[in-house]
Amino acid sequence: MAVTSQPFEQPDTLTKTQAALQHLAAGNSGASDLLGEKLVLNMGPSHPATHGVLRLVLELDGEVITKATPDVGYLHRGDEKIAENMTYNQFVPYTDRLDYLAPLANNVAYAMAVEKLMGWELPPRGQAIRVICCELARISSHLLGLGAFAMDTGAMTVFLYTFTEREKIYNLCEVISGARFTTSYTRIGGMTRDLQEPFFPMVHKFLDEFIPSLDEVDNLLSRNRIFVDRTKDVGAISKEDAISYGLTGPNLRGSGVDHDLRKKHPYLGYEKYDFDVPIGSAGDCYDRYLCRVEEMRQSVKILRQVLDKLPKGPITVSDPKNLPPAKTEVMTKMEELIHHFILHTEGIKAPPGEVYFAAENPKGELGFYINSKGGGVPHRLKIRAPSFVNLSILPKIVPGHLMSDVVAILGSLDFVMGESDR
Amino acid sequence: MAYTVRRPNLTFWEKLYLPNIVAGLAITFNHLKKMLKGETKVVMQYPEEKWDAQLPEYYRGAPTLVTDEHGRERCVSCQLCEFICPPRAIKITPGSLPTDSKFAKVEKAPQAFDIDMSRCIYCGLCEEVCPEQAIYLRKDYAVTGESRADMVHHKAKLYELGGSMPGLVHKWNPDK
Ligand code: SF4
Ligand code: SF4
Numbered sequence: 001m002a003v004t005s006q007p008f009e010q011p012d013t014l015t016k017t018q019a020a021l022q023h024l025a026a027g028n029s030g031a032s033d034l035l036g037e038k039l040v041l042n043m044g045p046s047h048p049a050t051h052g053v054l055r056l057v058l059e060l061d062g063e064v065i066t067k068a069t070p071d072v073g074y075l076h077r078g079d080e081k082i083a084e085n086m087t088y089n090q091f092v093p094y095t096d097r098l099d100y101l102a103p104l105a106n107n108v109a110y111a112m113a114v115e116k117l118m119g120w121e122l123p124p125r126g127q128a129i130r131v132i133c134c135e136l137a138r139i140s141s142h143l144l145g146l147g148a149f150a151m152d153t154g155a156m157t158v159f160l161y162t163f164t165e166r167e168k169i170y171n172l173c174e175v176i177s178g179a180r181f182t183t184s185y186t187r188i189g190g191m192t193r194d195l196q197e198p199f200f201p202m203v204h205k206f207l208d209e210f211i212p213s214l215d216e217v218d219n220l221l222s223r224n225r226i227f228v229d230r231t232k233d234v235g236a237i238s239k240e241d242a243i244s245y246g247l248t249g250p251n252l253r254g255s256g257v258d259h260d261l262r263k264k265h266p267y268l269g270y271e272k273y274d275f276d277v278p279i280g281s282a283g284d285c286y287d288r289y290l291c292r293v294e295e296m297r298q299s300v301k302i303l304r305q306v307l308d309k310l311p312k313g314p315i316t317v318s319d320p321k322n323l324p325p326a327k328t329e330v331m332t333k334m335e336e337l338i339h340h341f342i343l344h345t346e347g348i349k350a351p352p353g354e355v356y357f358a359a360e361n362p363k364g365e366l367g368f369y370i371n372s373k374g375g376g377v378p379h380r381l382k383i384r385a386p387s388f389v390n391l392s393i394l395p396k397i398v399p400g401h402l403m404s405d406v407v408a409i410l411g412s413l414d415f416v417m418g419e420s421d422r
Numbered sequence: 423m424a425y426t427v428r429r430p431n432l433t434f435w436e437k438l439y440l441p442n443i444v445a446g447l448a449i450t451f452n453h454l455k456k457m458l459k460g461e462t463k464v465v466m467q468y469p470e471e472k473w474d475a476q477l478p479e480y481y482r483g484a485p486t487l488v489t490d491e492h493g494r495e496r497c498v499s500c501q502l503c504e505f506i507c508p509p510r511a512i513k514i515t516p517g518s519l520p521t522d523s524k525f526a527k528v529e530k531a532p533q534a535f536d537i538d539m540s541r542c543i544y545c546g547l548c549e550e551v552c553p554e555q556a557i558y559l560r561k562d563y564a565v566t567g568e569s570r571a572d573m574v575h576h577k578a579k580l581y582e583l584g585g586s587m588p589g590l591v592h593k594w595n596p597d598k
Contacts, residue, residue: 090508093545157450164464171476178480178559184545192550193480220446223430225439258424277424290427330553331589337553344506344551 038066041403045074049152049407052417056394056406065406068398070391075421083381087347088114088188091381096182098385099419101144102137102362103183104173111186112267113357113368117350120189120319124311127268129195131306132203133176133185134268134359135299139210140169141362142250142292142414149289149411150221153230158217165213168206175199188348189323190316203307207300218293231285235397235409238283245393248386249364250291251413255283261360273305285412292414322348347376363387363414383422387415469564477561482546484562485537486584487577488555493586494525496556499532503548503557511541512548535580539565540573555589
């Protein structure tokens with residue numbers, strides 16, 4: 001097993017002092033710089049601003065950071081290995097626990113990946129429901145990202161207001177899937193249940209109330225001197241860096257790159273909806289914040305369109321060989337019962353092959369790569385977690401900033417360790 | 423299409439900072455006023471107040487076993503739920519019905535049925551796969567115990583939590 005270790009650089013005080021003394025002896029001034037030694041500071045893994053269990057090894061020269069090394073893996077659960085040991089449907093609950101701020105979107109991305117392997121496409125209603133799930137999840141995740149970011153930079157109230165809104169989304173999740181947090185809503189080829197009647201008035205009420213309270217948050221932050229001072233020109237990522245480090249999601253778009261998978265590689269019929277992609281210009285923390293706020297407004301726009309013309313019809317694909325039969329059939333007919341047992345024990349009959357499917361999740365591009373040797377269990381399943389990739393830019397942007405800026409940068413990157421460490 | 427977000431430039435007034443504090447306070451005071459008047463209600467005083475009434479029928483709480491309308495246990499210990507459970511929370515020891523039962527020849531019943539609630543992730547797969555509609559996720563969400571052993575729900579406890587539930591199909595019933 002590979003062991004990751006963090007080489008600790010022992011500050012070599014003696015050599016430094018000798019060098020300083022020689023420096024002085026040679027008649028130079030300014031030896032204090034050479035005498036100064038760097039301080040290694042561990043930020044995290046249990047630090048409120050690291051949003052989970054990220055550990056940052058910071059090297060400080062005075063108050064200025066000279067080197068930052070993120071250390072990930074504290075929340076590693078071996079999800080990819082777990083996936084190899086169970087059927088495709090059994091893995092759905094595990095996808096809830098990747099980006100646990102947007103479980104609905106993860107469920108959708110995973111189901112879509114397996115459906116791509118199967119060569120399935122959902123009927124229109126199924127697709128529309130999944131779009132609703134994805135956009136609700138996006139709002140929920142961005143609200144938390146925003147609230148936590150604001151709290152990290154000293155604005156506690158915003159966090160409380162965004163959480164009030166999120167609570168309503170949890171209520172919606174409950175009506176959609178029967179669980180508030182770990183939704184496990186999708187199954188390969190469909191969803192566990194259709195949208196129920198109480199959902200529609202609830203979601204309309206939510207959308208009506210949401211925009212005013214988002215404006216409120218906007219008013220509290222966007223023109224607030226303290227917030228602007230702490231985020232403007234802090235942690236700027238250039239366009240080139242953003243691309244070469246593989247950033248995705250609002251972090252990439254904050255740097256001014258117009259890349260949104262919903263536009264570039266439309267899935268679930270996103271091309272049918274009218275929405276825009278907000279991008280930033282400077283790539284600093286402030287831009288990433290602004291992008292998130294705008295994205296939520298766009299999500300509301302999409303949600304309204306989907307709800308206005310929600311198609312009728314089935315929500316699951318029609319492939320009786322690979323989908324479980326209806327419960328009443330199972331209970332009364334022998335063939336169906338046998339089929340039910342075979343399907344749940346052996347899984348769907350997936351063809352051998354490789355697929356990669358990526359969806360535009362709130363945090364960025366969540367991709368599932370599946371290598372199948374045929375049968376109901378993946379031979380290898382790789383999860384491309386956006387948070388993991390987004391964190392890789394830290395060593396590049398953190399040096400040169402002050403300690404307090406790190407908190408702002410981490411908040412603006414909006415990562416979640418459940419996904420990064422998976 | 424893509425559009426660039428506007429980066430507001432702060433006016434002199436806003437740069438003074440104090441006016442913004444006042445504006446911010448106005449927002450919070452508005453909230454406070456609404457809260458005092460009872461127009462918005464954000465906090466629920468759990469456990470005095472509960473959300474239970476709003477839970478949908480299909481809410482995924484603790485998994486339980488149910489009996490049919492004649493009080494007969496539904497589970498036939500086919501062990502499909504044991505197989506499907508992703509975190510392996512279910513443990514079943516199959517057994518047979520007492521010989522004097524008229525169903526003894528055609529059905530089995532679990533001798534022991536344990537669900538380890540410290541493992542269960544409330545995913546609902548067991549309910550989904552059960553071919554007898556014997557296992558249901560009910561609305562109990564506050565499952566607590568003082569030890570690991572406490573967290574294992576045995577058969578009796580599962581039936582107690584589950585109660586009886588009429589199913590889609592009446593099995594062995596001439597008027598199904
Ligand atoms: S609860 Fe259902 S699935 Fe589980 S053993 Fe009993 S009959 Fe089978
Ligand atoms: S709800 Fe899920 S985890 Fe819990 S017993 Fe059923 S299958 Fe297992």
